[in-house]
Amino acid sequence: MQKIAARSSGGLDQESQLQLYRNSPSDKPTNTDIDKHDIGFLPVDIRGRPLVRKGNTGTWKAASFILATEMAERMTYIGLLSNAVSYLVFRMHLTFPKASDLVTNVAGASNLTPLLGAFVADAYLGRFWTILVFGIIYLVGLVLLVLVAFLPSLAPSSAECSAYQAALGNCEPASEGQLTVLYLALYIIALGTGGITPCVSAFGADQFDEEDPSEMKYMPSYFNAFYFFISVGSLLSLTLVVNVSDSIDYKWGFFIMLVSMFVALVIFLIGTPRYRHRLPSARLSPLTRIAQVTVASARKMRLKAPENEQELYEVFDKESAIVGSRKIVHTSDYRFLDKAAVPTEAEKDQIKENPKLIPSPWRLCTVTQVEEVKALLVMMPIWCTGIVTNMAFIQIINFALQGGTSMNREVAGFDVPVPTLASVATILVAIALPLYNQYFVPFMSRLTGDTRGISLLQRQGVGQLVMTVGLLAAGVLENRRRAQAWALGKQSNPLASLPISGFWNVPIFSLIGLGEVFAMVGQMEFFYDQAPDAMRSVGVAIFTANGGIGAFMGSAIVHIVNKVTPSPGWVAVNINLGHMDYYYFFVAVLNLANFFLFLWFAHRYKYKIVSKSTKREAVLLKALHQENAHDHAHAGPATVGVAPSDSRLY
Structure with missing residues (x-):
């Protein structure tokens, strides 16, 4: 271990000695009996002891493992959502509305269970152990889903059921027992995401010390990088997993998802020696x-x-x-x-x-x-507007896939799967995020003086507007697609091929992807940044929860719209007989009204102010003295302690 020589010996000044000591690699754990109430937001090791030396921990070298973990996990989760509707319709023989409803509910549950995971992480286990425990639960659900796909007894027979009959809901549906096993698998997966989703992004952000300016400057870049890796995982899912499911068999697509999640946990564990941790709030949730x-x-x-x-x-x-x-x-x-x-x-x-x-x-x-509670309350109006944004995002992704099934998607003799078209949005996000960091942020920083380029709230507002434009474009395209189906007399068959190109969906998905870059990343960073220190996981869970409530809200709106509109309703089993174009326009109007409400709330919002740590230096010096005393006892007088007077670690 690196020793600190006395200043009188001609070594570095005291502040430089301390900084060198802290940045040196740690070869043994810190032995401290420091009051946990004095540690605050100071990074600790996996056992909860103050991290005196952080040279070989944290920053990008630790965050890279977390980013890779998130990429593999998103490949699994997005693969599930992308395949679920078609699997439920063509293999489990549910109708399109019922299948979409189930997927929406699972997605909603996946966005609400993070509230449970966040409370567990912030109060009891900490983020690391919560990710690990819920990751294992996630794997159990995937194993059950793979069994459903591989075992013929867990799915209805498709021997006399064509894709056309399945699309119309005329095939023998799955039995109650088969659906029970399927639902169990899907909701176990939803529970598993509950511990991973709120903790992974927050745990990655924990690797950057907020009170170290040399590290804090990377925080905005980290959240952009995090969403970039989400996009890469989604892209792998929408290409590899979807194409395997579509071209070979759903069961092999699900198997790839299982392997991907297993790899995610392995990567996460490999990074264990480099992670920095934060203390949970001593079982006080x-x-x-x-x-x-x-x-x-x-x-x-x-x-x-x-x-x-x-x-x-x-x-x-x-x-x-x-x-x-x-x-x-x-x-x-x-x-x-x-x-x-x-x-x-x-x-x-x-x-x-x-x-x-x-x-x-x-x-x-x-x-x-008291201010913790206030911080949550003042964020609530912003959070509520995020519900509508997420509802619009989920709805357009789900229903655009349904409309794309009858459009011409052929390229060089190859029929491009509809979910693969949605990968355009993901590709745009993957391209736009590095460009956002490299060019947009510096350019806007010169204009606004904000180190982020634009504020977190401004970023969300831009994203909401872009998504509204995407919804309007989707309504126009659906209007033309439906008109062609009726003009050609193919309205009774929702799968009948139409001459309109499916690649008209590309600009729509591009707008949705651009909206993600602004709205979703802005929301994620906002709720982490503005949440109290001991509620950071809860902050991220709040962000994901508005997606879950948005999913349930979308499902409820579909039911209400179908009840108040002429039969068979705007969102019909046969998309040609409904009026999905009207539905898109309706959601666009909701989203625009929500945008103006957001502007009012954002104008009134005051950003959180946290006091700089007052005990941080004393805690580090105490831990440092204890290590020096330990060295002195084992190595003699060669090790000289550093006096705590006027010493600074930052």
């Missing part, structure tokens, strides 16, 4: 802390919140009363919640008698705990 603020403020509802914020309760002898968190600056929003931090005279006396005592948060909360 975010939900519990929210309840404590609610109860404490309700108990003191008759008290008046002081005008002077200095009279509110906060701990000053610790980094924070919440493990894994820094202090949050007081804000004037939701002042009624401040009552939870107003100490009574009896509580003031109790604190004076024992300054180190942390009162019961069910009666008295710190300003930071």
Whole structure:
């Protein structure tokens, strides 16, 4: 291990010595008995001990394993969603609306279960162990799905059922028992995604130290890179997995997905020695802390919140009363919640008698705990507008695939599968994200002064507008496709080939992909960045949850629209007999109205302000002294400790 020589020996100055020490490779764990409340958002090792030396951990060398893990996992998940509708229709013999409904519900569940995974990660296991445990659950669901695809007894017979009859819903449907096994597999997979989705992106961001400017500058690039690898995984899925399923058999497509998820977990484990971790909040879940603020403020509802914020309760002898968190600056929003931090005279006396005592948060909360709740509340209006954005995104992907089945997709004698056309959006995202980082951000930074180019909220707004244009274009294309089907007398057969080119979908998917670059990446970074330190997984889960609710919302809108529109409804089993074009226009209007609502909320939003760590230097110096003492005991006087006075690690 690298020793630190005394300054009097002619070595480096003290600050340089400390920095060199911290950046040196760690060859043994730090032995510390430091109070967890003092650690705050300081990186720790896998056992929860302060990471004194971070030279061989974190940054891109650790994040690269996480990015590769996400790419392989997305290849699995997108492969499932891309194949699911056609598999359910042509192999399990569900109707298109029922199949689309089931896929929408599974996608919705996959976006809601992350709330469970996030609470587990932030309160109990930490992000690393949550990813690992839920990844194994994910594998179990995939194994069950592969069995459904391989075993004839788990699917209805297709011996006398043509693709045409299956599309019309005239084939023998899957039995109740067969559907039970299928549903079990799909929802186990949805549960598995619940621990991975909120934790992977947050765990990758944890590899960059927010209080180290040399690392923090890479944070926006990391989120763009993260979504880039999502796009690469999606592209592999829409080409390899979809083509294998379409050209050979669905079962081999599902098998590739199983292998991909297994590889994802292997890659993730290989990177273990390089990861930095953050402390979970000592079994005090975010939900519990929210309840404590609610109860404490309700108990003191008759008290008046002081005008002077200095009279509110906060701990000053610790980094924070919440493990894994820094202090949050007081804000004037939701002042009624401040009552939870107003100490009574009896509580003031109790604190004076024992300054180190942390009162019961069910009666008295710190300003930071109150501000955690406020931070979530002020994000909620932005989150609500994201529901409609995600609903529009999911709807256009699902239904554009259905319309594309009857369009001409032939290239050089090869019939391009419809899901492969959707890969255009993914390719555009994969191309646009590096260009966004390389050219757009520097150019806009010179104009706006924002290091991100445009703010996180501005980025979301641009994405919403672009998606609205994509919806309008989809409505125009569907109007022309449907008109051709009726003009040629082919309206009774939804699979009948039409002379209109399926490649007209390319501009539409391109617009959707561009909307993703702005809206989805902006949302993901926003909810991670603005979430409290001890709720970062919850922040990402909130982002994914609006996708889940958007999926359920889309399903509900389809049912309502079909009930209030003339039979067979705008979204019909036979797309030629419905009016999907009207539906696209309707969703576009909803999305545009949602955009104007978003503008109003964004204008009123105030970004979170976090206090810089106050105990970080002391914690690192204490851990450093303990290691030096250990070295001195084993190596004699050659190792000289560094005095804590006026020492700085950052």
